[in-house]
Amino acid sequence: MHWMVRSAGSFPLYVDSGKGAHFSSIDGHSYIDFCLGDTGAMAGHAPEACVQAVAARAAGGVTFMLPTADAAWVGRELTRRFGLPYWQFALTATDANRFAIRLARHLTGRQKLLVFNYCYHGSVDETFITLQPDGRATPRAGNIGPPVHPAVTTKVVEFNDVAALDAALSEGDVAAVLAEPVMTNIGIIHPLPGFHEQLREITRRTGTLLIIDETHTISAGPGGCTQLEGLQPDMLVVGKPIAGGVPAAAYGFSAAVAQQLQGRIQDDESDTGGIGGTLAGNALSLAAMRATLEHVLTDDAFRHMIELGERFEEGVSAVIRQHNLPWIVKRLGCRVEYWFRPTAPTNGAQAAAAIDVELDRFMHLAALNRGILMTPFHNMALMCPATSAADVDAHTHVFRVCVELLLGLREPAEAGSSMAARSKL
DSSP states (O other): OGGGGGSSSSSOOOEEEEEBTEEEETTSOEEEESSGGGGTTTTOBSOHHHHHHHHHHHHTOSOOSSOOHHHHHHHHHHHHHHOOSEEEEESSHHHHHHHHHHHHHHHHOOOEEEEETTOOOSSOGGGOEEEOTTSOEEEOTTOOSOSSOGGGTEEEEOTTOHHHHHHHHTTSOEEEEEEOSSBOBTBOBOOOTTHHHHHHHHHHHTTOEEEEEOTTGGGGSTTHHHHHHTOOOSEEEEOGGGGTTSSOEEEEEOHHHHHHHHHHSOGGGTTSSSOOOTTTTOHHHHHHHHHIIIIISOHHHHHHHHHHHHHHHHHHHHHHHHTTOSOEEEEETTEEEEESSSSOOOSHHHHHHTOOHHHHHHHHHHHHTTTEEOBTTTTEEEOOTTOOHHHHHHHHHHHHHHHHHHTTSSOHHHHTOSTTTGGGO
16 A cells, blocks of 8 residues: 555555464564554454354355345344444445445435544545644545645544534534544544534534444443443444444444435336445345454453553553653553653644654654554554563563663663564564
8 A cells, every 4th residue: 555655664564464463474573563553453463263264255156246244243233232223334444434425415405424533434535624723624644636625625623622513503504513522543642532422412402423443442442432431423433343344334323314315216227326335234244243243242242352552552651651752542442542742732733733753753764664564654552362471561661672772771682672572572
């Protein structure tokens, strides 16, 4: 992928194979994986239940443009976890977000979307928009070939800014708010107390649909933040890890939205509506989803993963305290991140201002050379069911070494800067 040129080091690692929370490169080095495919492999690499389910399904047919029994099972399980009674399937969370946005426009008769500054919801054109300090909405840096200026389609306000949100929605031209319940793609940014209650009240008062994107925030627990915090979205999107790494996503609706859709969409036009795809909901992806949700990303697995997330957080925090660094650690369930700033950001602009590209690259490359892979472009780690306490403690040790290198308390040779020296640390 083109973005790999931004990876720490002169070239990306080439992977040979992975199992659980570990993988090996084609050069024969082994790594503890805290990136986990940027959430796509949150179930771990090659979980046995998924391997068996995919093999069995492939032997019996991959796609039919017809449902299998797995589709009904997955729909019921998603309802149990997230509370929404109706579900459709897609191949990516990007697609699921696109489809949800189109449906929101169809139901409300409004054209605009509202997102939060520095959000990320996949490669959805309408979301690549940034709020400038003077209040102007501009294309986000790196926005390649937008069909129109994003301000034509989208409003953008800062996360946690209730007054700006209320003002933007009060104009009555926004079809939906698309939001992560906790921002994760510019770093972990938690909502302030009462923010979600106010968001829901304002959207309902202004006739605006609320779409919650749990693709990353499923790290909070089996039903993401929606289950954990009792959120009440009109639509919900989830993707990435729910099929063990097999391309798959789902988007769900409340009963009220489903009833409106059934009344508004004509059966004879349902295949020309710009929603869905030939391979969406295929038998293979549904088999992988069922195996992942039934046997891998279970309630018990999440308890284990979240405990390790707490251990990871405590280990990094201890090193920060030991060296009196102006850094902090934030956690969302089994997702953990450290920030090079003394206080937690409350919005995207604050988070973006805290980015230190050179320090990020140093920490990533120093860790990578000692067998630890973190999520690229920011310092985020994710636990999977196969992650162990020993894996977490290995990161804590490597993090301490990297910090002491940075502070000049160790010499590179003493710190073991090569893979061969890693076992001596």
